[in-house]
Structures are given as structure tokens and as C-alpha cells.
Amino acid sequence: MAGKQDYYELLGVAKTAAPEEIKKAYKKMAMKYHPDRNPGDKEAEEKFKKVNEAYEVLSNPEKRQIYDQYGEDGLKGSFGAGAEGADFSEMFKNAGFGGGFSNLGDIFDSMFGGGGRGRARNMPQQGTDLITKIIVTFKESYTGTSKEISFNRSSSCQFCNGTGAESGSSRKACPTCKGSGQVRSGNGFFSISQTCPTCHGEGSIIEKPCTHCHGTGFLKETKKVEVKVPAGIADGMQIRVAGEGNSGLNGGPRGDVYVEVRVKSDELFLREGNDIYVEIPITYSQAALGDKIEVPTMDGTVEMTLPAGTQPNTKMRLKDKGFPDVHGRGKGVLYVIFKLEVPRNLSDGHKEAIMKLKEFEKEIKERPTLKDYLEKIKKWFGK
Ligand SMILES: [Zn+2]
Ligand SMILES: [Zn+2]
Structure with missing residues (x-):
């Protein structure tokens, strides 16, 4: 060599x-x-x-x-x-x-992104699909939004009208295979038929290839399209933009563009299906005495009544305050979870008040959770 x-x-x-x-x-x-x-x-x-x-x-x-x-x-x-x-x-x-x-x-x-030169070379073929990605905020996924996407796609070369031939020139029969698209090479007894290397099996070649697209008939272009993101869209869903993909072959239609949507997660709200979860910290006195609490939702705050004797991790439902279903099938639920927060670093006064509270705790006759627990303990130790 x-x-x-x-x-x-x-x-x-x-x-x-x-x-x-x-x-x-x-x-x-x-x-x-x-x-x-x-x-x-x-x-x-x-x-x-x-x-x-x-x-x-x-x-x-x-x-x-x-x-x-x-x-x-x-x-x-x-x-x-x-x-x-x-x-x-x-x-x-x-x-x-x-x-x-x-x-x-x-x-x-x-x-x-494709084009697939199959057997049916002169049949119109739809262009291939493209995939692109957009990122939307949690809020935008709730309200719906509109985003401009920009992507590269193949387009029919405007200089040769997609023929691949320099204007004025045309295709001529392939000199290698004489137009059959196949060449045979003999090896003694055996003869092998293969796709013609000159014309790639098309039977004809371009006399003078277009200088812009180098004979391919296609040029790359950057396309911008406005995409409507529907309310309720979830992370990982795809939006199909029909007919904006790569150019087709032999006059076939363009492919589609699939836009993958990534939704940023939120610090306050957590989404599961079309439901939303939000955690609200409450104090012991609020839980024991009950209170009116401002609760955030996706469309502003609402006031909820916390009943006296609310237990830690109590979950309350706010109907129709979840995500709208992206296919229009109703709305999800907003779950409000009340988290009991126990204070640290108490002031002297606060400490004194809690000490007093401790005295009262001895007098509490009805403690269903404690009663339940003591019964389980009894069973466990077989007494
Ligand atoms: Zn040939
Ligand atoms: Zn061209």
C-alpha cells in the first residue's frame, strides 16, 4: 500500500x-x-x-x-x-x-435525519421527522404558553429546484451500468450482481451537479416555529408540529417535528399525575386549638379552616385546584399536608409555658393514639 x-x-x-x-x-x-x-x-x-x-x-x-x-x-x-x-x-x-x-x-x-433510500427510488416519500426540546416553568405548564423553537432541517435546494443538477444541465444514462443500476462482475464460474457504484442504482447520473447542494437536491436551513404548549402539559410529553420536518423525496410531503417538553420542578408544589401536593408547617397550638390558615394554590391563596385537634400530616383535599388535564378531562386535586413543626431554642417564657403544658398532659384522659399503642405493646409481649 x-x-x-x-x-x-x-x-x-x-x-x-x-x-x-x-x-x-x-x-x-x-x-x-x-x-x-x-x-x-x-x-x-x-x-x-x-x-x-x-x-x-x-x-x-x-x-x-x-x-x-x-x-x-x-x-x-x-x-x-x-x-x-x-x-x-x-x-x-x-x-x-x-x-x-x-x-x-x-x-x-x-x-x-433520514430520507431512507429504499427500493422504490422514484416514489414520493415523506420526509423524516425531527425531534427538538423545550423547557417550560412549572407555572407555564399549568397555564399553558407559547414558545418559539428553532431547528435545522433539510429543504429542497432552491438553486436547482431539488433536482441536484446545475440549471440547464440534466441527467444522463449512467455510463458504468448503461442505465440498469446494477453491475455484474464475473469471478470464473460465479457472477455477482451489485448496485452500480457510480449511480448508486439509479441508472442515471447528473451531468453537472448543482454547486449549492452538491447534487443532493437538498440544503440545510434553520427554521423557526411558534409552538403552542397546552395547559396541563407534563414533563416528558411530546408536542407534534405537523409538516415542519425534513423535506420529502420526489415531491413527498415534509416530515413532522416532535417537541419534547421538559417541565422544571417547583420548590413549593409537587405534581403527581394531575394532582398537586403542598406542605404547610403548623405549630402545636394551631393544631390543638385550630386556626384559619392561608393556603397557596396555583391561582393564588385560599383560606382553610384547621379544625381543633388536627393531627400531624393531616391531608386535606381542595377539589379542582390541581392541574387541568391536558386532554381536557377535568382537573386534578390539590392536597394540602399539614406538617407539625416543633420549636427549638425556646425563650425562657416559652419554656415555662410548655412546662405548664406538661403538667396538663398528665391530666389528659383521652389519648386514642396512646391507647392504641399500649394495646399493641401488650400483644407483642404476650401479656
Ligand atoms: Zn450506474
Ligand atoms: Zn441544488
């Missing part, structure tokens, strides 16, 4: 690299040297071609084996033994990402 750079070196992977690693390395290199990112850079363009060539071989187990054994020369002419009767185009398809000769298409697939 004198004077030529080793394929493994080109992709920056070890000779023992797993297919996944090679795929990853290739993707990185192809993005780096892609003509769209390096306009007018001849060196990058050359490198881009070499990287594709390397991947074409290393992504295919048969070819990789031959390359490892005989180097680049081994791949010229025949495909050697071991590929008897195999349909290479099928094998390339099965090789997953970037199988064989469709590397260029795959780069665009990965850059623009």
Missing part, C-alpha cells in the same frame, strides 16, 4: 475496531470533511472521498477481510472467494448504516 494511506488510519481506528466503532469514526470524519462544511476546500473534498472509500470497504465484512489480507489491490477486479452467489446490494443493505455504496446518501441521512 505504498503511497496510499491505510483505511484504518484514515478513519482513525485500530485494525481490531468493531463495526460500531468504525461506523462512529466514519460518521465523524464524513461530517468533518463534508463539502457543505468546507466550501471550496479541495483538500477536504479529497479527504471526504477517501473517507467514503475507506468506509465502503471496512463496513463490509467480506471486503474488510479481503482488505486485511491483500490490501487495496485485493479489492480490485474480483471480490475473491467466499462471496459465492451473494447479492452484494442485499448484503450492503443488511450491513446497516452506510452499507456499501450508498455512503453519500447516508451522510445526508444522518445530517438531515
Whole structure:
């Protein structure tokens, strides 16, 4: 391989690299040297071609084996033994990402999120979907809001109307396969049919590729769209924005955009389903004597009556003060939990008052919780 750079070196992977690693390395290199990112850079363009060539071989187990054994020369002419009767185009398809000769298409697939060059090449195909993310506050998820999203998508190239051909030029029959899209290579007794490497099986090639989109027919564009976030939206839900995704193939419609919504958690309110929980600290005297308490809700405060003798962690329901159901099916409940707060660092006066309280505690005749506890203790010790 004198004077030529080793394929493994080109992709920056070890000779023992797993297919996944090679795929990853290739993707990185192809993005780096892609003509769209390096306009007018001849060196990058050359490198881009070499990287594709390397991947074409290393992504295919048969070819990789031959390359490892005989180097680049081994791949010229025949495909050697071991590929008897195999349909290479099928094998390339099965090789997953970037199988064989469709590397260029795959780069665009990965850059623009797909397009899937399937068998029905001239059928209109819907463009692929895109996924993006927005963050909304807890309050916004309750009231609903509107957010502008910005994302990159592929659009039909306006310079060549998506044909990929420089204006005035057109497609001509592929000189390699004479328009059939397949080439056959003989190896003695066996003959192997494979997708034409020149036209990727399309049977025709662009005479003069459009200089703007490099013959792909697509350009990248940044699109901004206003998204309506409905009231009641919960963390992790997706909003579908129809028809704003990548351009379709052969006149097919655009794909959709899915907006994943992340809702920031709140310090005061906790959401569970459409219900909300809020904890309110109360003192012993408030619990014992009862009180009127201001309780926060998502739409302002309400006054609640705490009855005398309220127990710690008492949960009260405020109907219809929870989240509105995002599909319009009613509203959740707001649960108010009263947490008993025991004072620390008492003043002398406060301490004295509690000491007095202790005296009274001896006189309390009715203590249902204590009675319950004592019975359980009795049972446990078998007395
Ligand atoms: Zn061809
Ligand atoms: Zn173009």
C-alpha cells in the first residue's frame, strides 16, 4: 500500500475496531470533511472521498477481510472467494448504516435525519421527522404558553429546484451500468450482481451537479416555529408540529417535528399525575386549638379552616385546584399536608409555658393514639 494511506488510519481506528466503532469514526470524519462544511476546500473534498472509500470497504465484512489480507489491490477486479452467489446490494443493505455504496446518501441521512433510500427510488416519500426540546416553568405548564423553537432541517435546494443538477444541465444514462443500476462482475464460474457504484442504482447520473447542494437536491436551513404548549402539559410529553420536518423525496410531503417538553420542578408544589401536593408547617397550638390558615394554590391563596385537634400530616383535599388535564378531562386535586413543626431554642417564657403544658398532659384522659399503642405493646409481649 505504498503511497496510499491505510483505511484504518484514515478513519482513525485500530485494525481490531468493531463495526460500531468504525461506523462512529466514519460518521465523524464524513461530517468533518463534508463539502457543505468546507466550501471550496479541495483538500477536504479529497479527504471526504477517501473517507467514503475507506468506509465502503471496512463496513463490509467480506471486503474488510479481503482488505486485511491483500490490501487495496485485493479489492480490485474480483471480490475473491467466499462471496459465492451473494447479492452484494442485499448484503450492503443488511450491513446497516452506510452499507456499501450508498455512503453519500447516508451522510445526508444522518445530517438531515433520514430520507431512507429504499427500493422504490422514484416514489414520493415523506420526509423524516425531527425531534427538538423545550423547557417550560412549572407555572407555564399549568397555564399553558407559547414558545418559539428553532431547528435545522433539510429543504429542497432552491438553486436547482431539488433536482441536484446545475440549471440547464440534466441527467444522463449512467455510463458504468448503461442505465440498469446494477453491475455484474464475473469471478470464473460465479457472477455477482451489485448496485452500480457510480449511480448508486439509479441508472442515471447528473451531468453537472448543482454547486449549492452538491447534487443532493437538498440544503440545510434553520427554521423557526411558534409552538403552542397546552395547559396541563407534563414533563416528558411530546408536542407534534405537523409538516415542519425534513423535506420529502420526489415531491413527498415534509416530515413532522416532535417537541419534547421538559417541565422544571417547583420548590413549593409537587405534581403527581394531575394532582398537586403542598406542605404547610403548623405549630402545636394551631393544631390543638385550630386556626384559619392561608393556603397557596396555583391561582393564588385560599383560606382553610384547621379544625381543633388536627393531627400531624393531616391531608386535606381542595377539589379542582390541581392541574387541568391536558386532554381536557377535568382537573386534578390539590392536597394540602399539614406538617407539625416543633420549636427549638425556646425563650425562657416559652419554656415555662410548655412546662405548664406538661403538667396538663398528665391530666389528659383521652389519648386514642396512646391507647392504641399500649394495646399493641401488650400483644407483642404476650401479656
Ligand atoms: Zn450506474
Ligand atoms: Zn441544488
